[in-house]
Amino acid sequence: MSHETKALYWIPVSNDVVKCELCPHECVIQPNHFGRCHTRQNRDGQLIATNYGRVCSYAYDPIEKKPLLHYQSGSTIFSIGTFGCNLTCDFCQNHELVHFEGEIAPISDRVLLNLAQDQGSIGIAYTYNEPTVWFEYVLHMCKEAKAIGLKNILVTNGFINEEPMMELLPYIDAMNIDLKAMTSSYYQNICGGDLDPVLRTIERCARHTHVEITTLLIDGLNTSKDELEALCQWLSYINPEIPLHLNRYFPNYKMTLPKTRLETLTQARDIAGKYLKHVHVGNAFI
Ligand code: SF4
Numbered sequence: 001m002s003h004e005t006k007a008l009y010w011i012p013v014s015n016d017v018v019k020c021e022l023c024p025h026e027c028v029i030q031p032n033h034f035g036r037c038h039t040r041q042n043r044d045g046q047l048i049a050t051n052y053g054r055v056c057s058y059a060y061d062p063i064e065k066k067p068l069l070h071y072q073s074g075s076t077i078f079s080i081g082t083f084g085c086n087l088t089c090d091f092c093q094n095h096e097l098v099h100f101e102g103e104i105a106p107i108s109d110r111v112l113l114n115l116a117q118d119q120g121s122i123g124i125a126y127t128y129n130e131p132t133v134w135f136e137y138v139l140h141m142c143k144e145a146k147a148i149g150l151k152n153i154l155v156t157n158g159f160i161n162e163e164p165m166m167e168l169l170p171y172i173d174a175m176n177i178d179l180k181a182m183t184s185s186y187y188q189n190i191c192g193g194d195l196d197p198v199l200r201t202i203e204r205c206a207r208h209t210h211v212e213i214t215t216l217l218i219d220g221l222n223t224s225k226d227e228l229e230a231l232c233q234w235l236s237y238i239n240p241e242i243p244l245h246l247n248r249y250f251p252n253y254k255m256t257l258p259k260t261r262l263e264t265l266t267q268a269r270d271i272a273g274k275y276l277k278h279v280h281v282g283n284a285f286i
Pocket residue numbers: 020021022023024025026027034035036037038039040086132133
């Protein structure tokens with residue numbers, strides 16, 4: 001129920017300075033400062049997770065909305081999120097939640113678990129903002145949920161270090177991971193991250209649990225034939241059964257480029273179909 005806890009995955013550096021090792025940014029954080037995700041604060045040489053137990057948003061969603069189209073079809077999942085993200089995508093659909101600073105009423109584990117079993121829900125989806133930056137609470141609730149037979153679903157950008165991901169993975173029943181593009185420059189310029197750590201997350205998670213991938217297509221940024229071929233071929237090397245969701249982009253937040261052309265989505269679907277068995281177009285009827 002607490003709204004704060006001592007964080008996992010950090011080391012002291014010197015003179016009350018700490019380094020967070022939860023995600024590949026590996027922020028070095030001065031006393032009283034926050035890391036890039038604005039959720040983890042150095043207080044007197046201790047790293048504190050300030051969003052622990054702070055459920056800012058929840059809803060009962062069809063599992064297809066996560067999107068997961070090849071896992072427990074037709075079921076409902078209790079979905080929760082908090083504030084904060086370790087990326088800064090120009091097109092973020094959840095930017096209001098990511099930057100949320102208001103008061104949040106506490107919710108106990110027991111109430112949350114009861115909600116997760118209500119309305120036919122099969123468990124908990126950690127979604128809306130980025131669950132990586134909620135790591136301590138997600139890990140705790142995953143253990144609690146698993147212990148009573150509920151499912152845990154992670155909807156993530158995949159920008160997390162190996163050790164924390166491997167600690168969480170045994171409790172995760174299904175994931176949707178963003179693969180936003182197949183170039184480092186896109187990740188660096190549009191999202192404030194990097195590609196390689198995301199590829200490594202996808203590779204290791206797909207070995208252990210059900211994984212579906214989402215790529216938001218934006219004309220001129222990540223839709224070239226070569227890039228799409230590379231992305232789909234790489235996924236097929238891991239497993240051609242991995243479902244790929246090719247989503248249509250609409251202008252949002254800081255991104256003002258026009259919405260994705262329907263022809264782009266059709267072409268992308270055709271390319272993906274050469275490599276992967278399950279390709280779905282989202283946010284458009286084509
Ligand atoms: S989780 Fe936050 S504080 Fe930690 S390295 Fe990533 S961005 Fe920095």
